[in-house]
Amino acid sequence: xxxxxxRFLGSPVRNLVLGVxxxxxxxxxxxxxxxxxxxxxxxxxxxxxxxxxTVGYGETMPVDTPVLxxxxxxxxxxxxxxxxxxxxxxxxxxxxxxxxxxxxxxxxNTQIDRLRDHVIICGFGRLGVMLAQELQAGGIPIVILExxxxxxxxxxxxxxxxxxxxxxxxxxxxxxxxxxxRTLATVLSNDAANVFITLSARNLNPKLEIIARGELPSxxxxxxxxxxxxxxxxxxxxAERIAEMILYRxxxxxxxxxxxxxxxxxxxxxLGLDMNVVVAAAKSPAIGKTVESVxxxxxxxxxxxxxxxxGGEGVARPDPATIIETGDGLVLVGRGxxxxxxxxxxxxxxxxxxxxxxx
Numbered sequence: 001x002x003x004x005x006x007r008f009l010g011s012p013v014r015n016l017v018l019g020v021x022x023x024x025x026x027x028x029x030x031x032x033x034x035x036x037x038x039x040x041x042x043x044x045x046x047x048x049x050x051x052x053x054t055v056g057y058g059e060t061m062p063v064d065t066p067v068l069x070x071x072x073x074x075x076x077x078x079x080x081x082x083x084x085x086x087x088x089x090x091x092x093x094x095x096x097x098x099x100x101x102x103x104x105x106x107x108x109n110t111q112i113d114r115l116r117d118h119v120i121i122c123g124f125g126r127l128g129v130m131l132a133q134e135l136q137a138g139g140i141p142i143v144i145l146e147x148x149x150x151x152x153x154x155x156x157x158x159x160x161x162x163x164x165x166x167x168x169x170x171x172x173x174x175x176x177x178x179x180x181x182r183t184l185a186t187v188l189s190n191d192a193a194n195v196f197i198t199l200s201a202r203n204l205n206p207k208l209e210i211i212a213r214g215e216l217p218s219x220x221x222x223x224x225x226x227x228x229x230x231x232x233x234x235x236x237x238x239a240e241r242i243a244e245m246i247l248y249r250x251x252x253x254x255x256x257x258x259x260x261x262x263x264x265x266x267x268x269x270x271l272g273l274d275m276n277v278v279v280a281a282a283k284s285p286a287i288g289k290t291v292e293s294v295x296x297x298x299x300x301x302x303x304x305x306x307x308x309x310x311g312g313e314g315v316a317r318p319d320p321a322t323i324i325e326t327g328d329g330l331v332l333v334g335r336g337x338x339x340x341x342x343x344x345x346x347x348x349x350x351x352x353x354x355x356x357x358x359x
Contacts, residue, residue, distance in 0.1 A: 012093040013093065015085075015089035015092060015093070016086075016090060016092075016093050018089070019085050019090075022085070023052070023079070023086055026078045026079050027048050027049075027052060030048045031045050034047060037065075037067055037068055037071065043060045047059065047072075048079075051076060052079035052082070053083070054080065108161055108163075112161055112163075112177050115141050115180060116180050117141075117180070118140070118180070118181050119135055119140055119141070119184070120142070120145065120173070120176045120177070120181050120184045120201075121135075121142055121143070121144045121145070121185050122167035122187065122197050123145070123146065123167065123186065123213075124146040124152070124154070127187040127213065128151075129154075132144060132155070132160055136160075142160060143161045143163065143177060143181075144162040144163070145162075145165055145166075145173070145176055146162055146165075146167075147164070147165065147166050149164070152164045167188070167193070167197055168196050170203075170204060173197075173201055174204065178201060181205065181208060182209060183209040183210070184197075184209070184210050184211070185211045185213075189213075191215050191216060194212050194219075194223060195219070195223055195226050197212075198223055198227050198228045199226045199227060201227070210227055211228065211230045212226075212230070213231075213232050213234065214231050215233075215300070216300040217233060218299075218300065219231075235303060235333065238333050276342055277329060278329070278332060279328070279346075280325070280327065280328045280346060281346070282326045284326075284345065285345055287325065287326055288325075290321050290322060290324070291304050291307075291318050291319070291320050291321070291322045292320035297345065298334075298342075301342075302332040302333060303332065303334065304331070304332055305317065305332070305333050307329070307330055307331075308331075309327075310326070310327035310328060
């Protein structure tokens, strides 16, 4: 059975809460007692505060009756005792938190130093979370570098080794054990940061396998030149998944719960993609242009995964040289930022946007 001292030392948060509640109760009772003795509420509250905080200011009202003296004596004894307890609980709370943090950092650094052939993940956003889950399920040791406090807290709550730092800092990469890592995956949403991390990582470990994320197609060559072994473009992957859903729609209709379709939907949701269905009007700037030129003009904001011709013909995964004609229905895949590019190329009319279900 735990002793009183064990319980006291074991719950600093509880002690702090109890101390605050105790002081509020003592102060409320004292104020009520002074008011019942004939004092105004303001005078009673002032007297209680200067007493429990031992300020030493003069009395606003005379304490000249046995009842008032009894109230004041009780307030001094109970209030000062409560303040001592509350101060101790506050010191305990702060000290133990700092101590646990220091010991936690030391323990984490020791664990990282012992790792060999692990994977470093730069960024714990949507892709980072899924990547970490898959690697952990496969028994691969991982270290996460993340700058956002909320994401760091989430990663640590999930049991990952996570360093709260800027992944573009070479010292952060060294702290993550890049010299002994087998792979680095930089999955930040900022292309410039991914390029910089790739350059730094390649310089620190020439033999390291680097997999980098890119938002815009134009970033792929930059990442490869910076030293990435492989580049992943989430929008392209999402476009392929949409195309698969379109190409195999008959199978999907007969097998609505198929694992293939579930995987496609899961991938689209995880990539945070939007899908637009637009109709190329007669005055649209896209009329007469190729699929490739329209995508380039959109600067990677979306990709055309299907064209439904006015006559009813459907062209899935259209060739880049396919010409867009008046009345064509276009299925576009991209992120939320695609709205301005869609409006510029196709106008505001006859457009429908939706996101995949998150079931």
